[in-house]
Amino acid sequence: MKQAEIQKPGQRLFGLSTPLRAAVIPPLSAARWLLVLIVAAGVYFFHGFLFPVLAALVIAFASWPLYRRLLTAVGGNRTIAATFAILFILTFLVVPIALAGTYAINELREWVGWAIETNRNGAVTPQWIATMPIIGEWLNEQWTTNLGHPGGIGELIQLVSGANIGSIYRGALAAGGSAFGLLLTLLFMMIALFFAYRDGEHFAAQVDRLGERILPTRWERISRVVPATISSTVTGMTIIAIGEGVVLGVAYWLAGVPSPVTLGALTGIMALIPGGAPLSFTLVSIYLAASGSLMAGLALFTWGAVELFIVDKTLRPKLVGGPIKLPFLPTFFGLIGGVKTMGFLGLFIGPVLMALLVAIWREWLREVELLDDSAATALAETKDGPPQIEIAAEKKKLQTG
Numbered sequence: 001m002k003q004a005e006i007q008k009p010g011q012r013l014f015g016l017s018t019p020l021r022a023a024v025i026p027p028l029s030a031a032r033w034l035l036v037l038i039v040a041a042g043v044y045f046f047h048g049f050l051f052p053v054l055a056a057l058v059i060a061f062a063s064w065p066l067y068r069r070l071l072t073a074v075g076g077n078r079t080i081a082a083t084f085a086i087l088f089i090l091t092f093l094v095v096p097i098a099l100a101g102t103y104a105i106n107e108l109r110e111w112v113g114w115a116i117e118t119n120r121n122g123a124v125t126p127q128w129i130a131t132m133p134i135i136g137e138w139l140n141e142q143w144t145t146n147l148g149h150p151g152g153i154g155e156l157i158q159l160v161s162g163a164n165i166g167s168i169y170r171g172a173l174a175a176g177g178s179a180f181g182l183l184l185t186l187l188f189m190m191i192a193l194f195f196a197y198r199d200g201e202h203f204a205a206q207v208d209r210l211g212e213r214i215l216p217t218r219w220e221r222i223s224r225v226v227p228a229t230i231s232s233t234v235t236g237m238t239i240i241a242i243g244e245g246v247v248l249g250v251a252y253w254l255a256g257v258p259s260p261v262t263l264g265a266l267t268g269i270m271a272l273i274p275g276g277a278p279l280s281f282t283l284v285s286i287y288l289a290a291s292g293s294l295m296a297g298l299a300l301f302t303w304g305a306v307e308l309f310i311v312d313k314t315l316r317p318k319l320v321g322g323p324i325k326l327p328f329l330p331t332f333f334g335l336i337g338g339v340k341t342m343g344f345l346g347l348f349i350g351p352v353l354m355a356l357l358v359a360i361w362r363e364w365l366r367e368v369e370l371l372d373d374s375a376a377t378a379l380a381e382t383k384d385g386p387p388q389i390e391i392a393a394e395k396k397k398l399q400t401g
Helices: 027-073 078-121 136-147 152-163 165-214 225-255 260-270 276-290 294-320 328-400
Strands: none
Touching (some): 027 078, 027 165, 027 225, 027 328, 078 165, 136 152, 225 260, 225 276, 225 328, 276 294
16 A cells, blocks of 8 residues: 655645636635624524513522522622522422412313213203393203203214314313423523623623613613613512402402402402403403392493502503603503513513613614703803804903004
């Protein structure tokens, strides 16, 4: 075998190299385009993690003051503090979900027992359904035909499952996939939240350095809008949801609605979504009116409308607007647009984006006002200049004369 020859400095594997005399693309331009392509590829491949990362940032911003206290309590060890914070948040999430799941299982057990008993013996149409205006008579006929005799529920289940077995199967698969995706999203959110707690200050310092280079005169004011707005939005909406749940739960109890505590808790959860609280007390009012308590239903609807008007016109803009003090209309558009675009997370992202838009708008107005003031001052100095020069010249002549 022949030994491979040692390549000379100017020789390559596929022939001799020729020195480049000029680059086809300037190095700076090529670096910029390469950076743009890398960012685009990152957005394309990792856009699925946007939701858990944004959710982690929202929780981190809202709970940062409590985390700072926890960090001080553990002696400044960020890893231990972040671990305890994640454990507290998991406890805060798992305990209510476990209680709600236990309650739902008990309710489901009661409904299953009622369905078995009704299928065995049949059931009479409930009074509040039969007495509903306009459609009560038709609902009574349908109930009597399908559920009024023994074996009615079994026949309905067999009819529905036989005709739509494919749709039921696909729906079950979709529900299982959604549940698995929700668990993965929760896992990724907790991982991102851990690193947000541990390395949040270091990353924020890096962002501040870049932001001050990009917007040197505005970054200090605009950068403080995001955490303050997120914190005030989460706190304000939580207070509003708890308040509406308690107030309307008491109203349900006074109106004689069954299970007022459960309905109050559901109304509080629905209050987080724009239009959720009015939908809740409107349905309960319709139930009261249909079951024969017309005055109680009317009183409940009136009380809910007045309470909702007070909250939306006075409390919500002050609590949700944050340091920008958003008026009612931008706050409303931020909530609705956020929910429509990003679901539940949009309740907190929407007002933040609206606050940033309002902050940028006010910065522009401030610059225009400063420019107008500078122009007016320069014009005034120009007008006042010649008389002052003439007076100074006359004084000089009198002194020399």
